[in-house]
Amino acid sequence: MIYLLHADAGKEYLRIKGEDFKYLIKVRRHAVNDVIAFRNKKNLQILSHYKLKNIAPREALFQLQSSEVAIIQTEKSLHIGWCIIDSKSVEKVLASLNEIGVAKITFIYCERSQKNFKPDFKRYERIVEASNQQCGRTELMEFDSCKTIESFIALYPDTKVFDFTEKTLACESDFQTVLIGCEGGFSLHEKELLKNQEVFRLDTPMVLRSESATLAVASKILL
Numbered sequence: 001m002i003y004l005l006h007a008d009a010g011k012e013y014l015r016i017k018g019e020d021f022k023y024l025i026k027v028r029r030h031a032v033n034d035v036i037a038f039r040n041k042k043n044l045q046i047l048s049h050y051k052l053k054n055i056a057p058r059e060a061l062f063q064l065q066s067s068e069v070a071i072i073q074t075e076k077s078l079h080i081g082w083c084i085i086d087s088k089s090v091e092k093v094l095a096s097l098n099e100i101g102v103a104k105i106t107f108i109y110c111e112r113s114q115k116n117f118k119p120d121f122k123r124y125e126r127i128v129e130a131s132n133q134q135c136g137r138t139e140l141m142e143f144d145s146c147k148t149i150e151s152f153i154a155l156y157p158d159t160k161v162f163d164f165t166e167k168t169l170a171c172e173s174d175f176q177t178v179l180i181g182c183e184g185g186f187s188l189h190e191k192e193l194l195k196n197q198e199v200f201r202l203d204t205p206m207v208l209r210s211e212s213a214t215l216a217v218a219s220k221i222l223l
Helices: 018-027 087-100 121-135 149-155 188-193 210-222
Strands: 013-016 035-040 043-055 060-069 079-083 104-108 142-146 160-162 177-180
Touching: 013 018, 018 060, 035 060, 079 149, 079 210, 087 121, 087 210, 104 149, 121 142, 142 149, 149 177, 149 188, 177 210
Parallel strands: 079 104, 079 177, 104 142, 160 177
Antiparallel strands: 013 060, 035 043, 043 060
């Protein structure tokens, strides 16, 4: 853990209870006089250090020692337009995408998306918050949705597209928005809609799952 999120971070004293208490005292075994970093979700750029002053049976008291602006974020920004797949598959790679530095994911219903799959934004946000505390990131990944690929391209006309093609993604590639299909790829109608976009593939003979492709493309662009 790089820091812990707390709604009162920045105040003179913090009283830690519940799951945070169990984690810090029972799991991490912090003792009196240990100094721990906290951030407040309302202003993630401020890093506050607190000294553990007292441990009671069900709560711990911390006192503020210092606060400073400490920003941790990637130099590049990547927005992924991701055609909707099973949320369980998204959840498996979401923390990794957050650590890599993906700025935003817009989930899109394409023609081959199963309509019973619905993004669980609240659960995604909890996963991202936990990931931030582990990797140190000081911005929250954004989530959005879009009804169709056509409307997404209208909003982001410079979108690059991951699909089957001759052109491979070069190491020096640098773009801000990418569209990745669901299992089975894009339909013929969608390919026609995307014919004016720049299309690329990864340099591999293997067929990638949607979540594998998303993780690989993000890594190539941001790392």
